[in-house]
Amino acid sequence: MFGTLSRSLFVQSRTVPCIMAETREEETASAEASGFSDLSDSELVEFLDLEDAKESTASVSKPGPSSELPGKDDKPVSVQNWKNGLDVLSPMERFHLKYLYVTDLCTQNWCELQMVYGKELPGFLTPEKAAVLDTGASIHLAKELELHDLVTVPITTKEDAWAIKFLNILSMIPTLQSEGRIREFPVFGEVEGIFLVGVIDELHYTSKGELELAELKTRRRPMLPLPAQKKKDHFQVSLYKYIFDAMVQGKVTPAGLVHHTKLCLDKPLGPSVLRHARQGGFSVKSLSDLIELVFLSLTLSDLPAIDTLRLEYIHQETATVLGTEIVAFEEKEVKSKVQHYVAYWMGHREPQGVDVEDAWKCRTCDYVDICEWRKDRGALSSSLEPNAKKSK
């Protein structure tokens, strides 16, 4: 009832193998653990796919009927190219994704092409930018630790990872209802045909008894964000509300969750996950037990929809509050934005770079040198220069 466990949140340790020695052993011992070696394999395959596709488009210029599809060529390698070709795979398939993160759509809101380059070249960041992100992350972690402890749970499968997420939800809902505040609440659900996964920074009840979402943004420089940054942040918290509301209203069903995530309900949970479930007072044997329990807890705990969306900007170095905003939730606007972004992910349209008036974003973009959008725009730039603007 008041033990440390009820105030603890679990973190999975698969991607942080240095925290516990036992985790390292489990990872190397288990062939299906998705460690770093698996990741590099997948990146290599992706790279080869892209090369294949480039070759297949280049082969169109060969002598013969040039209007023919590349795959019409009688070489078997071309059949292979057609099967793997970029033009028949949606970005979701090409990147081997079953769902997206809320922040994927937010980066897409900032610059769609930058988000694509980020997926193609993961971990490609300048050290300066990485340092700012690290500072932000540790400030968030410090705030989280003010509210609860973190317990590291070793895992090996994605089913374990989701089970940890579910156990956290099961412990956080009662905490929110009794103590009025939680941090890092996981959310997931379908929006406009795509499944989104994210984490709400903070939820609390106000003195008026309203449920408020609070998103902290830390900033390198002691200045308020530009409108473009605010727009992105507004979109982020709006997505959280959209998904959270759907969850507590029972619109995110166990069946829908399993359908999108392709979780194996009959895969046995890892011993450490089962141990922590038992210690947390949850008598679950399987993942499907856990999912049903989460669904019931979400829908039967008298959780309201989120009433207010609050953004707070603070200076990283001095912790000075730079500003606070209350965001108006515009459901139709959120939906139509998501529809537009999803159209890219489903392969219904090509990715776009920023509009000319947002070209200043390129100044701090890590992909500025390879960006195709900028190259294309450069060819037109003479007619688009501000001083070339004529009477219209």
Added chain:
DNA sequence: ATTGCTGAAGGG
């Protein structure tokens, strides 16, 4: 394996 797979957010 004719193959599989995901801590999310971190800031501009």
